[in-house]
Structure formats: C-alpha cells, structure tokens
Amino acid sequence: MSDFHPSTRGGFLENTLQGLHSAMERALSAETAAENNGVLQSLDARVKVAGLLAMVITAALSAKLRVTGAILILAVLLAALSRISLRTLAARAWLGALVFSGLIAIPAVFLTPGAAVLGSPMTVQGIRAGSFLVLRAVTAATLIFLLGYTTPWSHILKALRIFRVPVVFVLILGMTIRYIVLLLETAHDLFQSRSSRRVNRPTPAENRRLAITSSGVLLTKSLHLSGEVYQAMVSRGFRGEVYLLDDFEMRARDWIAAGAFATLAAASLLLGR
Amino acid sequence: MLFQLENLTYQYEGVTAIDDLSLAIPEGSRVALLGANGSGKSTLLRLLDGLIYAQSGTIRFCGAEISDEHLLDDVFALAFRRSVGIVFQNPDVQLFNPTVFDEVAFGPLQLRWGKDDVRDRVDQILDRLRIDHLRNRVPQRLSGGEKKRVALASVLVLDPAVLLLDEPTAALDPRSQSEMIDLMIEWSGGEKSVITATHDLGGLEIIADQCFVLDAGKLVAEGRPADILANVDLLRQTNLIHAQRHGHRGRMFHSHSHLHPISLN
Numbered sequence: 001m002s003d004f005h006p007s008t009r010g011g012f013l014e015n016t017l018q019g020l021h022s023a024m025e026r027a028l029s030a031e032t033a034a035e036n037n038g039v040l041q042s043l044d045a046r047v048k049v050a051g052l053l054a055m056v057i058t059a060a061l062s063a064k065l066r067v068t069g070a071i072l073i074l075a076v077l078l079a080a081l082s083r084i085s086l087r088t089l090a091a092r093a094w095l096g097a098l099v100f101s102g103l104i105a106i107p108a109v110f111l112t113p114g115a116a117v118l119g120s121p122m123t124v125q126g127i128r129a130g131s132f133l134v135l136r137a138v139t140a141a142t143l144i145f146l147l148g149y150t151t152p153w154s155h156i157l158k159a160l161r162i163f164r165v166p167v168v169f170v171l172i173l174g175m176t177i178r179y180i181v182l183l184l185e186t187a188h189d190l191f192q193s194r195s196s197r198r199v200n201r202p203t204p205a206e207n208r209r210l211a212i213t214s215s216g217v218l219l220t221k222s223l224h225l226s227g228e229v230y231q232a233m234v235s236r237g238f239r240g241e242v243y244l245l246d247d248f249e250m251r252a253r254d255w256i257a258a259g260a261f262a263t264l265a266a267a268s269l270l271l272g273r
Numbered sequence: 274m275l276f277q278l279e280n281l282t283y284q285y286e287g288v289t290a291i292d293d294l295s296l297a298i299p300e301g302s303r304v305a306l307l308g309a310n311g312s313g314k315s316t317l318l319r320l321l322d323g324l325i326y327a328q329s330g331t332i333r334f335c336g337a338e339i340s341d342e343h344l345l346d347d348v349f350a351l352a353f354r355r356s357v358g359i360v361f362q363n364p365d366v367q368l369f370n371p372t373v374f375d376e377v378a379f380g381p382l383q384l385r386w387g388k389d390d391v392r393d394r395v396d397q398i399l400d401r402l403r404i405d406h407l408r409n410r411v412p413q414r415l416s417g418g419e420k421k422r423v424a425l426a427s428v429l430v431l432d433p434a435v436l437l438l439d440e441p442t443a444a445l446d447p448r449s450q451s452e453m454i455d456l457m458i459e460w461s462g463g464e465k466s467v468i469t470a471t472h473d474l475g476g477l478e479i480i481a482d483q484c485f486v487l488d489a490g491k492l493v494a495e496g497r498p499a500d501i502l503a504n505v506d507l508l509r510q511t512n513l514i515h516a517q518r519h520g521h522r523g524r525m526f527h528s529h530s531h532l533h534p535i536s537l538n
Contacts, residue, residue, distance in 0.1 A: 154371025154411065174371045181413050182365055228366035231324040236427065237354040237383035239347065245378055245388060 017191055020184055038082035040146060044254040045155035046162050051261030052147045058265045059139040062272030065131060071268060072139040075146060082150050093145035094138055101137035105130035153177060158248065171242045175229070183222055190214055274333070275300045275435065275466055276321060281330035283316055283490075290316040291327065292490035298468065298483075300335075303461065305481035306470040307501065309512035313490035314470035315362065318437045321468065322359045351384055358428035359437040364420035368412035373404065373423050376412070380431050398430045402456065418449035425456060435466040442473055454480060472513060474502060486511055 040048060059071045079089050114125030147156065157174050161167065194210065202210065250258075276298040283291040290313045298304055306314045319325045320332060323339045332339045334353065344350045358380075361367050370376040377398060381391045399405040404422050407415065415423060421441070428436065441457065442450040454476055461467045469480055477484070478498040486494040486501060488511045494501065501507070508514040 152371075152409070152411070154375065157371060175369045178369055178371070178412060225366060228361065228363070229369050231319065232359075232361055232367045232369065233379075233383075235322050235324060235354065235357075235359045236380035236431070237351060239350065239383065243382040243385070245375070245382060245391065 017184075017187055038084075038150065040078060040082040040150035042253065043257050044248055044250055045151050045159040046248055047250075047254045047258045047261070048147055048151055049156060049159040050162065051258065051265075052143045054261055054265040055268070056140045056143050058268040058272065059143070060136055062136075062268060064272045065128070065135060067268055067272035068132070068135045068139055071264075072135065072142060074264070075139060075142040079142070079146060082146065084146070084149060088149075089142065089145070092149070093141045097137045097141035098134065101134045105133045108133065158244075167242050167244055171244065179222070179225065179229070182225070183218060186221060187214065187218055190217065274298065275302070275335065277331075277333040277336075279331050281320065281327045281332060283313075283320060283325065283327045285316075290490050291320065294330070294487075294490065294492055296485055296492055296495070298466070300466060301464060302466055302483055303481045304466075304468045305477055305484045305498070306468065306487060307472065307474075307477075307484055307511070307513060308470075308487035309472055311489075312472075312487040312511070314472075314487055315439050316490075317487070318359060318439050318468070318470050322357055322437055323353060324359075354380075355384055355431055356433055357435045357437065358431055358433035360421075360424050360428050360439065360441060362439040362443055364417075364424040365412070367424040367427060368415075368420060371411060372408070373399075373410050373412070373415070373426075374408040376423055377426050377430050380427060384431065394430055398426050402426045402429070418445055418452075421445060421449070421453060422456075425453075429460055433465075435468065436461070438467065438469045438471075440471055440473075441469060442471070474508070474513060477502065486513075 055071055055075070059068050062068045062071070076086070076089065079086075109123070109126040109130045110121050112123050112126035112129050114123035116123055117127065151159075154174065157170050160170055160173075191214070274297050276296075278294055278296050281291050281294040282289065292313075294313075294317070306317060308314050316325070320327055321334075321339075323344050326341050334357070337343065337349070339353070344353065368376055370379055374395060377395045378391050381394055382388075386394070396405075399408055402422050402425065404419065404426060407419060407423065410419075412420065412423070425441075436457075438457070442453050445453060457467060457469075457480060467480070471477075471480075481498050484494075484496060484498055484501045485492055486507065493511060494504070494507050505514070
C-alpha cells in the first residue's frame with residue numbers, strides 16, 4: 001500500500017511563512033484601506049503620526065483609568081469615522097493586545113498585595129493594575145493600528161522626517177520593507193515548489209535541513225539583489241547622499257486636526273495626573 | 274565615437290565574462306548586443322554604464338575613460354549619469370522607492386535638479402508613458418509590464434543621450450513586448466543612442482541598425498541586422514535559434530530552425 005499522504009498541513013516553517021505571507025497581503029490591503037475616504041485618510045500623514053503617537057504617550061502616562069478609557073473610546077470613534085469596522089479593529093488590533101497583555105496581567109491580579117475581593121485570592125489593587133496594563137495596551141494597539149491602516153507606509157516613512165530622522169535612514173527603512181516583501185514572495189515560491197514535489201510529510205530532520213538550505217538560498221539571493229539595487233541607485237546618480245522630495249501640504253483641516261490632537265493630548269495629561 | 278572599447282576583459286570570481294573585447298559604437302546609433310544566456314551581454318552593459326570595471330582594457334565614452342578614478346569626480350560622474358541610463362532586466366532591482374512617483378523622481382533628485390523641475394518632469398514622463406494612474410502605487414502592486422514601464426520611466430525622466438536596455442522585452446506578454454518596443458522607438462526618435470542586450474531576434478531590424486554578436490564573452494560577429502539574421506550558421510552556433518519540432522495538419526512532424534517574430538503595432 002502506498003504511503004502517499006495528500007497533506008495540506010505543512011511544517012512549522014511553512015506555516016510561519018504562510019503567516020508572514022498573509023501578513024504581507026494584509027499590509028497590501030491596508031494600502032487599499034488607506035485610499036478610502038474617511039476622516040483619518042484625508043489628513044496629512046505628519047499630523048497623524050505626531051497626533052496619534054502623542055495620544056499613545058498620553059494613554060501610557062495617564063494614572064487614571066477613565067482617562068485612558070476615554071482615549072480608547074475616542075480611538076474607536078475615529079475608526080468609525082474612518083470607515084473601519086469594529087470587527088476589523090477587534091481582529092487586527094484588540095485580539096493580539098488582549099492576549100499578550102492579559103497573559104502578563106493575570107498574575108498581577110493575584111500577586112499584587114492589597115484588599116481581597118470577596119474572599120478570593122484576587123486583590124482590588126491587582127485588578128486595578130491588571131486593568132491599567134490591558135487598557136493601555138489595547139488603547140496603544142488601536143491608535144497604532146489606525147495609523148498603519150489609514151496611511152500608506154510610504155507616507156509614514158516620509159512623515160518620520162518631521163522627527164528629524166535622517167533621510168538616509170528613511171530610504172533604508174523603505175527599501176527594507178520593499179525587499180522584505182519581495183524576498184517573502186521568493187521564499188513562498190521556494191516552499192510551494194518544494195511542496196509540489198513532496199509526497200510524504202517531511203520529518204523534523206528534513207524540515208531542519210530545508211530551513212537551512214532555504215536560508216542559504218535566500219541569503220544568496222538577497223546579497224545578489226542588494227548588489228543590483230545598489231548598481232541601480234548608482235546608475236541614476238546616487239553618490240552616497242540621498243535627496244528625496246517632501247511633497248506634503250498642510251491644509252486647513254490638517255491644522256484643525258493638529259490643534260485637536262494637541263488639545264486632547266494636553267487635556268489627557270492634565271486630567272490623567 | 275560614443276563608446277570605444279579596447280581589449281576589454283572582465284572576470285567574475287575567476288570566470289571570464291568578457292574576453293578581450295574590442296568594439297566601437299558611434300553616436301546616435303541603435304545597437305543590439307546579441308547572444309545566448311551567459312554570453313556576457315548584461316556584463317557588457319554594466320561595464321558601459323560604469324557600474325563595474327574591467328580587469329584589463331579600456332572603455333571610453335565620448336573620448337573620456339570610464340574608470341573608478343574618473344567616476345569619483347563629482348562633475349564627471351553627474352554628467353555621465355545624466356547622459357547614460359540603464360534599464361535592468363529585472364525591474365524589481367530598479368524599483369526601490371515606496372511609490373512610482375518617488376521612483377521616477379529619484380534620479381533627477383540625485384542629480385540635484387530643482388524640486389519644481391523634478392515634479393514637472395516626472396508628471397510629463399508619467400503622462401508620456403501612460404502610467405500617470407500608477408503614480409501613488411507601491412511597486413509590489415504593479416504587474417510585470419507596469420514594472421518595466423516604471424523602470425523605463427525612471428531612466429527616461431533624465432532624458433539621457435544613451436539608453437542601455439537589458440532584455441527589455443523579457444518575461445512580458447506579446448502586447449507588452451510590442452508596447453515596450455514602440456516606447457523605445459518613440460523615445461529615441463532617431464537621434465538618441467539605444468544599446469539593447471537581447472537574445473530575442475524578433476523585431477531586431479526595428480530596434481537596431483547595427484548588431485554585435487557575443488559568445489562566451491567574445492565578439493564573434495558584427496553587422497547589419499539583415500546580414501546577421503541571414504547568417505543561419507552563426508545564429509545556430511551562438512544558440513540564438515534552435516530547431517523547432519512541429520507538425521502540419523497534425524501529421525508529418527519535422528523540425529527546422531526558426532525565429533520567434535514579434536507583432537508590432
């Protein structure tokens with residue numbers, strides 16, 4: 001009898017790669033979302049980067065739960081105005097933040113010294129500390145998700161320039177994102193081509209061997225690619241210093257949004273002390 | 274002479290890619306570098322663009338030697354980069370900026386053009402190559418044909434006197450191949466120099482007035498496209514044509530050498 005297994009399940013590596021590939025496709029769908037007409041989509045990227053990061057910092061600095069909660073409600077409101085559904089928000093931002101911060105917060109609920117809650121091992125102070133952690137994590141994840149989902153990453157990179165990030169760093173960051181996507185596609189093709197010729201499920205040892213050989217192939221390809229990209233840059237006049245266009249233009253609504261973000265951040269800082 | 278090559282030799286880690294090559298390319302000419310894979314065409318284009326340097330021999334561009342030392346000089350390097358543009362075979366290596374607009378603007382910005390001039394020039398070239406609708410697109414969301422067009426736009430924006438093309442129609446569908454050739458013809462207008470490395474003989478007489486045939490890094494023949502195409506022994510010897518097995522009305526299978534013609538608008 002043949003031991004052929006038409007398995008659709010891959011090993012750890014293939015699953016990881018599949019996950020990365022899905023993340024890449026999500027990143028591309030974020031590009032599409034950034035083109036939708038909505039409040040955040042219509043704002044200058046610099047205002048969004050500065051404004052949303054300021055809100056993240058104030059949420060982290062706030063010592064009052066209700067202030068952090070108010071920032072979260074505001075973020076959800078901004079999402080609704082930017083045509084982002086609660087479902088998307090929950091799946092892409094809240095789930096991960098809740099799981100990771102929850103795992104850290106649960107021990108604090110029991111271990112923090114304080115008054116016991118209804119005779120249970122939980123303490124009021126522990127619940128409060130845990131809630132702070134989870135709420136801050138969820139709020140920060142929501143705000144960062146809003147930035148990434150409503151702004152093409154090319155604009156986020158350019159907006160970094162207002163924080164005096166050197167232009168060469170911005171260029172390298174952009175190229176890194178660009179070529180990670182390309183190499184991920186190559187890796188995906190590599191594994192698919194291997195899967196198409198595979199009959200049995202690979203053993204762990206085979207998987208390890210494949211991981212090593214694939215890493216070698218990808219490294220060689222990336223080295224070759226980087227050499228060619230450098231040549232392409234030199235051929236168009238790159239001489240070690242980079243010059244880029246800053247083509248942002250602040251309109252009235254951007255100034256209003258910048259003012260609103262500044263006011264909210266200041267108010268949150270004052271009220272959250 | 275636009276390019277004058279004398280006894281050029283280039284080796285990649287001990288493997289000879291260009292072997293004692295001497296040739297001359299006059300100004301305003303349209304040249305095809307013909308050869309099978311691994312014949313040294315792409316290496317030669319990189320040597321002509323001053324991206325790599327030969328171990329021995331010299332290359333002159335309009336009388337000035339193309340060398341590492343000369344290209345360290347800002348004035349010479351910027352003038353040379355302004356005059357000679359190269360379109361790589363793999364457009365992905367050429368599309369390293371976040372958007373199509375940024376990609377096309379990259380060259381003029383590095384050559385220190387004024388920002389308003391850059392914006393105007395980029396708008397013009399995007400319009401001319403009919404890719405204006407792609408201006409805010411990220412490179413990974415472009416099709417193969419669109420990537421080639423953007424790569425071409427990123428070089429044509431500089432309006433170079435010499436255009437080096439490495440397999441410009443490779444991996445394109447027939448319509449995109451035809452459009453690519455139309456674009457090259459339209460751009461050169463009979464005044465610019467276009468040097469195309471290719472193993473595709475279809476449309477050769479349209480893209481070139483002069484051909485150089487390379488085999489294992491050596492120049493094995495040169496001449497007008499019609500003469501090269503008529504030399505079947507040479508084409509077979511250099512792997513530019515092959516025997517194709519086919520049948521007539523499903524019967525009588527036989528094989529003979531043939532070209533792959535390209536349909537042009």
